[in-house]
Amino acid sequence: MFGGGRSFTLFKVRGIRVTVDWSWFIVLFLVIFWLSDFYGSLLGVPNSSTEPYLLAVASAAGFFGSIVLHELGHAFMAARNGIGITRISLWIFGGVAQMDRESDSPGTEFQVAIGGPVVTALIAAVLFAIGILTVGWAEFRDTMEMDQFVGTSGVIAMVGWLAAVNLIVLFFNLLPAFPMDGGRIVRSIAWKITGKRSAATRFAAGLGRIFGYLFIGLGLLLAVRGSVFSGVWLALIGVLITGSARAATVQTNVTSRLDGIKVGDIMDEHPVAIPATTSVDQALDEYFLRYQWSWFPVVDGGNRFLGMIIRDQVDQVPETDRTSTTVSEHLELNSRAFHISEEALLESLLGNPDMRKFGALMVTDHGGQLAGVVTVEQLGRALKP
Numbered sequence: 282m283f284g285g286g287r288s289f290t291l292f293k294v295r296g297i298r299v300t301v302d303w304s305w306f307i308v309l310f311l312v313i314f315w316l317s318d319f320y321g322s323l324l325g326v327p328n329s330s331t332e333p334y335l336l337a338v339a340s341a342a343g344f345f346g347s348i349v350l351h352e353l354g355h356a357f358m359a360a361r362n363g364i365g366i367t368r369i370s371l372w373i374f375g376g377v378a379q380m381d382r383e384s385d386s387p388g389t390e391f392q393v394a395i396g397g398p399v400v401t402a403l404i405a406a407v408l409f410a411i412g413i414l415t416v417g418w419a420e421f422r423d424t425m426e427m428d429q430f431v432g433t434s435g436v437i438a439m440v441g442w443l444a445a446v447n448l449i450v451l452f453f454n455l456l457p458a459f460p461m462d463g464g465r466i467v468r469s470i471a472w473k474i475t476g477k478r479s480a481a482t483r484f485a486a487g488l489g490r491i492f493g494y495l496f497i498g499l500g501l502l503l504a505v506r507g508s509v510f511s512g513v514w515l516a517l518i519g520v521l522i523t524g525s526a527r528a529a530t531v532q533t534n535v536t537s538r539l540d541g542i543k544v545g546d547i548m549d550e551h552p553v554a555i556p557a558t559t560s561v562d563q564a565l566d567e568y569f570l571r572y573q574w575s576w577f578p579v580v581d582g583g584n585r586f587l588g589m590i591i592r593d594q595v596d597q598v599p600e601t602d603r604t605s606t607t608v609s610e611h612l613e614l615n616s617r618a619f620h621i622s623e624e625a626l627l628e629s630l631l632g633n634p635d636m637r638k639f640g641a642l643m644v645t646d647h648g649g650q651l652a653g654v655v656t657v658e659q660l661g662r663a664l665k666p
């Protein structure tokens with residue numbers, strides 16, 4: 282949802298770093314503090330008993346796990362659509378899955394946005410099933426309402442609390458308050474209908490600001506009525522939402538200049554490319570020394586893009602091997618992916634990590650043939666009013 286402050290890495294799953302911000306510990310502390318009291322009176326055990334405390338710690342861990350799984354739901358859908366997730370960070374207002382670029386179609390945007398809430402709904406459903414199958418619906422409902430006189434076991438009370446918390450997380454995230462999940466879903470639908478991402482973002486961000494102000498108002502009302510903590514917390518979320526929504530609107534005013542422009546419209550056509558069978562020696566002489574560029578695309582006999590060759594790596598090939606090896610044997614690792622379709626929208630280049638690395642991307646047509654090259658400078662010119 283939002284970016285956090287100082288944080289440290291907890292663990293890694295499939296190359297994704299899961300980090301927590303110090304503020305997240307306030308959440309865990311409050312959950313443990315408040316729930317151990319609750320479980321204590323529920324179980325009617327003496328103050329010296331460790332059972333309520335253990336249940337509270339387990340509940341906090343379950344809550345933490347639920348939020349991480351929610352963010353992994355976003356990450357999974359992003360990865361399926363070719364968007365990398367480098368980091369999931371948790372802080373006082375929840376989790377954020379950091380994507381290495383924005384979605385380039387309304388369908389992708391929708392799938393990534395819904396991925397988290399779907400996981401949260403599944404977690405809630407599983408917890409409900411466990412609760413209802415164990416103690417029946419009526420008792421489980423009372424447990425979720427934290428009715429202390431039900432007399433259920435501590436474990437079922439914990440299942441009930443986690444189910445309720447996941448329902449609250451689901452409800453909150455589905456509110457159409459951009460940049461929260463519900464707001465992103467609204468944006469994807471508006472984008473699908475209008476065909477314009479910037480118009481959709483402006484609409485969703487406008488709605489987000491309205492919700493942000495509502496949260497601030499409601500939070501202040503709660504605070505003066507005595508629920509100081511939840512009131513202040515809600516008001517702060519409101520402040521964050523209005524701020525992020527405003528930033529999204531400002532950014533959109535810039536990127537809307539790219540609306541409808543395709544990569545193929547601004548690229549340089551017929552870039553100089555090195556045939557794959559060229560020896561390293563020949564590549565140095567006829568390309569690197571002649572043009573003084575630090576990289577070249579490499580193509581096969583059919584002009585299909587194979588990858589990039591980099592000056593630094595060519596220089597490292599021993600003199601004795603330079604005539605016997607070809608450029609195709611010294612391609613930059615994974616550089617076959619450093620291309621984009623000429624049909625792609627220009628705005629999808631914004632924040633593209635390969636573009637950042639090279640300052641340029643190779644452009645291919647639908648046959649995979651090298652059609653051109655698009656550079657950061659060209660993108661910058663297109664963004665200027």
Ligand SMILES: [Zn+2]
Pocket residue numbers: 351352355397398454462
């Ligand atoms: Zn989410």
